Amino acid sequence: MSLRNAVMAALLDGEASGYDLAKAFDASVANFWMCTPQQLYRELDRMEADGLIEARTVEQERRPTKRLFSLTAAGFEALAAFTAEPRKPTAIRDELLVAVMAADSGDVEAVKASIRERKQWAEAKIVRYERLRAKLLGGRTEEEFLTTAERVGPYLTLLRGLSFERDNVRWCARCLTVLERRGARLDAPT
Amino acid sequence: MSLRNAVMAALLDGEASGYDLAKAFDASVANFWMCTPQQLYRELDRMEADGLIEARTVEQERRPTKRLFSLTAAGFEALAAFTAEPRKPTAIRDELLVAVMAADSGDVEAVKASIRERKQWAEAKIVRYERLRAKLLGGRTEEEFLTTAERVGPYLTLLRGLSFERDNVRWCARCLTVLERRGARLDAPT
């Protein structure tokens, strides 16, 4: 029941098609809520049935017809009600960490390769987040933005995503040095 | 199919009952893999049926009989094979971030309360992680530990949990100041 809220939060930026949302999720909301396009389409249908969103069909030339969704008054209220609810502890699931935990008795080289991959991915994410940040700020300083902007929510979540990925990069680097050094020690023990 | 791997990684520390694992998960693995006790019991049954773990029934006085699980050779192999697999991008899900994203058009005070709660929870987690860290180090310096210990995996994942929670605390504090200041501005506009 919570993908709903993520979708509604995304729709605060204005109407969007399922396809748009799938991309928008990928770009910014993915930072704290991931889902597959299929999940989105299914949830959008349900939300429409529940009256939280409404669709406007747009015929296009040279493109398939799309349906643009926007929040209804009921959706707006539901979202506000959600913000007032008490939060339950977050669910995290990271396969890489499981692999690192078991690395000592597994394939260390493969785990190192996974860590390197994750590091690159995190670095790429940082670049995208920085671009998004610059776009949100729109030339203003952070200070100016925070006092003048209508919405600060998206900026604050972006900051979380940024620092999370930076932290990721640091941790990956640390892991790699540690595992590298141990590898060396094990290959040529004293 | 992935809770399996987290369970096997946890069993590298030695045999444990379902109940033990539920608590152990809460204390350390929860950092990157959360699950309910029910999920654990169910998965343990399946893993036993698949021959990845085996159980030893222990009758106790004054306590219910328990079953201690340990990795079989097949389980060990399966875990090693898992470490060699390529990783798929992680799933994150944080309700609090959804709430923050929507805070501007919701109940800001309630969101602030949730952030405060999260901050306290993160601070408590840091304390527990630090204790666990001290226990793992066992008087050695980090340097000594990393070169002499048999397993560094659990230590590395612990480091990730620690820096994640520290980052959480910083972000929560930042959010609170930002929202506080805006609240003041909105209550008494120029």
Add this chain to the structure above:
DNA sequence: CTCGCATACTCAACTTGTTGACTAGGTCGG
């Protein structure tokens, strides 16, 4: 002496999330 919490689970129903295949036209590069 009772209430609540800890140990150690089981069962069932339900909601979410994942995977893979399919439709169907348009655009762009080689």
Add this chain to the structure above:
DNA sequence: CCGACCTAGTCAACAAGTTGAGTATGCGAG
């Protein structure tokens, strides 16, 4: 002009995660 990728989805089946209730005993606090 062919194959690959983009838009904009749909459908079905399955795997995984969540919630709530129930069982049974022991221990310590009030």
